[in-house]
Amino acid sequence: MSSKVIEEPARRIPIYGEYEVAVLGGGPAGIAASVAAARAGRRTLLIERYGFLGGMGTAAGVTNFCGLHANVHGEMHSVVQGVATELLARIDRLGGLNAPHLVLGKILAQAYDTAAYKIAADDLLAAHKVDILFHALGAGVVMDDARNIGALAIETKSGRQAVRGNIFIDCSGDGDLAAWAGAPFEVGDGEGHMLYPSMMFRLNGIDPARAGEAWQTIPRLMAAAEAAGTHKFPRKAAIVRPQRSPVEWRVNFTQLARADGSAISGIVADDLTQGEIVGRRQAVEAFEFLRTVPGFEQAYIVDLPPQLGIRETRRVTGGYCLTGEDVLGCASFSDSIGVNGWPIEAHVAGDVIFKFPPIPQSRGYNELPYRMLVPEGIDNLLVAGRCASMTHEGQSAARVSGACFAMGEAAGAAAAQSLAAKTRPREISIDTLQLELTQRGAFIGRHQQVPTGL
Structure with a gap:
């Protein structure tokens, strides 16, 4: 990258709009943040870089x-509710939601159709009168003073x-807004x-009867192919599972690294460029191998997503930093605003390593403290999603969509409460926030009964 610079002339920037709550990032x-703020009567804008919502779930395919469920003493429960429940119901009405499926024999995940997700999210935000601005990329902030964002x-x-x-809510995933501030x-x-990031893709043309439970046999076939020298794979623990239509399967097979073997960075433009190119190349190589699997002989790549799947970049420092020990120990917090039931899922060089709380001895979920949404040093900013305050290991678990829904809903409700009380987000009443969340159907742990059903 060149070290040369140019001087950008000062310019007057038109104001697109003035809002009580501005949310960056539509994952x-x-x-959840924009819905929660808007339903509380606050004029809310959601700003999204693409022309659709869903974040990594749609843009990265x-x-x-993951993380909607928890293994509670050996039984599966849906533990992320509230706004997430409204969204899933809309996806289901469009025929785009799979029944939950078992992962590693210990936890549930739930597949969906990306088109249905996009349509359902549009409908959900419209129902709550959230303003949306698509095709808008965050580019920086103007500060009113050292602790407050003006625009x-x-x-x-x-x-x-x-x-x-x-009030601004950073749901960018990369902590862009927080870093600029x-x-x-x-x-x-x-x-x-x-x-490590991955390049996801989807296949169509699978023969479901012949493929059967191919996800059970593919690891063995991979090992045999590597031993025979016909294929070499960037990582173990490949995920190949059917979508809503059994002729279509999703594939999570790739791993993107720099030349030195370290993970590419989702906040370095050159890294992202190489990651996209190498990711598509790895997808083709994975596809060529999958064509040798029974039932996949006539398969074809139906979708390569608009962007690489990024799992971790910046993690903003807040009033509390969720740790791996909190996840494995099923930690409780007096200021809990939701829960995470997903285990630690560490994408390390060449492999994916899962670490679960003790099963069935434990309740299987950790609570998420409000303090992890409140960044240090900035008074009118909240952060929700994978860039919230967590350690590297804690983020390996609570970065998934279930916990992100929970954090986002709490951040939006907290922003509205802060405005109503004319106080900073870090000073709101936690009791009032928790009461509102539970009345809206969210499960925050604490003394609530664990929701039944899937």
Whole structure:
């Protein structure tokens, strides 16, 4: 990258709009945050870089909700409710939701159709009167003072514009807004190592009868192919599972690294460029192997997503940092605003390593404290999603969509409460926030009865 610079002339930026709550990023956290703020009567804008919502779930082709469920003393329960329940019901009405399926014999995940997700999310936000601005990329902030954001700069096809807000919620996944505002953050495990990204893709044309439970046999076939020297795979623990239609399967087979073997960075443009190119190459190589699997002989790649699947970049430092010990120990917090039932899922070099709380001895979920949404140093900002305050290991679990829905809903409700009380988000009444969340159908742990059903 060149070290040369140019001087950008000062310019006057038109104000796109003035909002009480401005949310950057339309993934699970951003969807839930904007709905929660708007349903409380606050004028809310959701800003999204693509032309659709869903975050990594649609833009990176994940096509699979993780963390909606927990293994509670050996029984499966749906533990993420509230806004997430409304969204899933809409996806289901469109015929785009699979029944939950078992992962590693210990936890449930739930596949969906990406088109149904996009349509359902549009409908959900419209029902709650959330304003949306698509094709808008966050580009920086203008500070009112050292601790307060005055406006978010965005780049659009209409040129650079600015959004004024009373409270901002960073659901960008990368902690972009927080970093621009000067909030402290961490990257990686202390030595700069992040979770490895993947290039997801989907196949069509599978013969379901012949494929059967191919996800059970594919690991053995991979090992045999490597031993025979016909194929070499970037990682173990490949995931190949059917979608709503059994002729279509999702494939999570790739792992993207720099030349030195470390994970590519989702906040370095050159890394992202190479990751996209190498990711598509790895997808083709994986596809060529899968064509040798019974039932996949006539398969074809039906979708390569718009972007690489990024798991970890910045983690903003908040009032509490969720740890791996909290996940494995099923920690409780007096300021809990939701729960995470997903285990630690560490995407390390060449492999994916899962660590679960004790099963069936444990309740299988940790609570999520409100403090992890409140960044240090900035007074009118909340952070929700995979860039919230967590350690590298804690984020390996609570980065998934279930926990992101929970964090986002709490952040949106907290922003509305802060405005109503005319106080900073870090000073709101936790009791009032918890009461509102539970009355809206959310499960926050604490003394609530665990929801029944899937």
